[in-house]
Amino acid sequence: MRALEQKILQEGKVLPGNILKVGSFLNHQIDTGFILEIGQEIAKIYSDREVTKILTIEASGIAIGMGVGVAMQLPIVFAKKNKHANISGDVYKTCVHSYTHNTEYTVILSKDFLGPEDKVVIVDDFLANGKALMGLIDIVKQSGATLVGCSCVIEKGFQGGGDALRKMGVRVESLAIIESMDNDSVTFRR
């Protein structure tokens, strides 16, 4: 998505530790009009497939999910990163290692909102080593739903998570894939 690549080049900041800050439009401040465009772009990818639900993960995934859900006129459901007091009853549960924070966390989703009848597209803001996506894919498997594909806004290709999932046969289509980055430049995969 060319407009996204331009926005990353214009507004993104590369920090030590392979961190790309895009908080001006994607995951702290949110450019709502641009998120709707992102949603339409992801909707196009799956326009020939039946999809019943968009799955994402709190917190930054929710805005992306909204963009895609609006474009596809579908409900979204977001997995929660800790056991919240106001989730009761049966949940799907999985464990994810966070690269950014170097911790393990539990991800849960109420069984009320995903089941064998669902055809699911998973979306998130970033795809790096793929641990969060693998957690969400595990939840889709537990639910018996069909995974249609995974689309993240920005994939850090050099961290390998996206390619590992593709080798496992998962459809992964990110809107921008970064091949390499340092203080001075960001290079996209062609």
Add this chain to the structure above:
Amino acid sequence: MRALEQKILQEGKVLPGNILKVGSFLNHQIDTGFILEIGQEIAKIYSDREVTKILTIEASGIAIGMGVGVAMQLPIVFAKKNKHANISGDVYKTCVHSYTHNTEYTVILSKDFLGPEDKVVIVDDFLANGKALMGLIDIVKQSGATLVGCSCVIEKGFQGGGDALRKMGVRVESLAIIESMDNDSVTFRR
């Protein structure tokens, strides 16, 4: 908002501890079309005021923020509940007591995304004792921005947070105010 009250009556579940579960459409699974309607309803409240930015708090506030941001064609910015590794530089910071989880947590917002030139509407999914809103109002004050008003989707009127803020002179307009609730019934303020 009559459609919201009906949805609460149809889909909401009252649990012990003054918890109202509306995870089927508001804060776990999200009915994207309905959130857009909610956004339009909140936009109407402020249609005669200049607003430059929507402020909310992760995680459940983000979807509401998106609905309002889309309706008002404004950027949103969401406060984060913990210090994230990928927020660097100067932040506004405040402390909030969580009624639901009975803990204190720190709320931060990058100084890059809110300043004296901003006119802010704060939105969130729930307003109970008002602690989260007070934290966000404190952040608006720190930034020097002007607070235009606060709109939550569901206010638990019986917990008093909304009325306390109104007494302090804050414009608080919630879309549904619950006067009382128990296992069998939910009564709205008229």
